[in-house]
Amino acid sequence: MSILQVSALVAGYEPGLSIVKGASMHAAEAEIVVILGPNGAGKSSFIKAIAGLVPISGGQVLLDGRDITMVPAHLKIRQGLAFVPQTENIFPLMTVEENLHVAGGILPRPEVAPRIAEMFDTFPDLARQRALMAGSLSGGQRQMLAVARALIVRPRVLMLDEPSAGLSPKLVEQVFAQLSAIRQAGLTIVLVEQNARAALAIGDRAYVLVEGREAHEGPAKTLWDNPLIAELYLGHRKEAS
Ligand SMILES: Nc1ncnc2c1ncn2[C@@H]1O[C@H](COP(=O)(O)OP(=O)(O)O)[C@@H](O)[C@H]1O
Ligand SMILES: [Mg+2]
Structure with a gap:
């Protein structure tokens, strides 16, 4: 069973203007779920909404089967959902x-x-x-x-927004190794990343978010091998290997 189950989430900063447009995702216990997507796709807004920091106007967030959709951010952390923002x-x-x-x-x-x-x-x-x-x-x-x-x-679930931003490749490796170790201890991790290669290397499953909803879901390893996804959404060509 999923520890975190997000269904058809609609959220945005202003009434009537949704940025997250029906996005869904789920994460099982001790799973690392990666969320990728182009700039402005709504990745940050999506996890901020799940964390209770962007107003939700539709859909549902279940934590361990409990509906926490409308629980305020400071109480979501008490219920086991932690969020590390990208800055500050x-x-x-x-x-x-x-x-x-x-x-x-x-x-x-x-x-x-x-x-x-x-x-x-x-x-x-x-x-x-x-x-x-x-x-x-x-x-x-x-x-x-x-x-x-x-x-x-x-927490039961740790959500992170681009923890590798601004880090050298060596530091990215260190931070991600630490995340892998934390998962070994049983924690569920939801990782929003620009650094697709590093994230997919430690991830189990991945979503690609485009224009506020998920456009692809699959095992992390095969996503890296999918040239169409790589070119269309991740902004790079897969190098010959
Ligand atoms: N605090 C905010 N207030 C209003 N609009 C915002 C805010 N933050 C982000 N947006 C808008 O939401 C859209 C998605 O942004 P964001 O969730 O940051 O995407 P991503 O993390 O995928 O780059 C963008 O069009 C952005 O301008
Ligand atoms: Mg972002």
């Missing part, structure tokens, strides 16, 4: 540890410190930099911190 996903003027402390604020108080310690076990780089201002971290470490902030409350 950390507090740059707080230390690494303070960032985790704030994010863990919805946990019962005695659980916060042990949970921060667990995050430092998972992300040793962050542990070493715990006392540094988050704004002074490298791009990759910032993304790790943003992910740790989301994970600290033990």
Whole structure:
């Protein structure tokens, strides 16, 4: 059964102007689902709507069978749906540890410190930099911190909007390796990406979103091998291999 089931979602920023136009997706437990698509296709709007940050005017979001379509964003996280936005996903003027402390604020108080310690076990780089201002971290470490902030409350589903944006190929590899490891631990991941190759390499299934609805769904590995999809939607030619 799907942990996350999104059906015919309609959402937009202004009344009567939908950006997400009936998009559907689902994700099973411990699955990595990749959402690709051209710029402006509505990928960010789609996951922001699922997270409760863009008004929904139609369709349904089920988390573990429960209807959370109209649940406000701050309560969706309490129900197990975490979202890492593309930008402004950390507090740059707080230390690494303070960032985790704030994010863990919805946990019962005695659980916060042990949970921060667990995050430092998972992300040793962050542990070493715990006392540094988050704004002074490298791009990759910032993304790790943003992910740790989301994970600290033990979500069932982690949605990320372009975590590789602005990172060097080496850092992309690190961040994605970390996401793979997190999935091994049983978490479901929904990954919106421009970096199709890296995302499809760690993904199980993928969707291509075009003009606010899904235009293709299939196994991640075969999507990369589909030259039509690559040329039409991903903006690159598949290299000879
Ligand atoms: N905050 C916003 N207010 C109004 N329109 C927006 C906002 N954010 C995005 N849009 C519009 O929604 C459409 C889809 O954008 P977006 O969801 O960011 O696509 P993608 O992430 O696939 O590039 C674009 O036409 C964009 O101009
Ligand atoms: Mg986007």
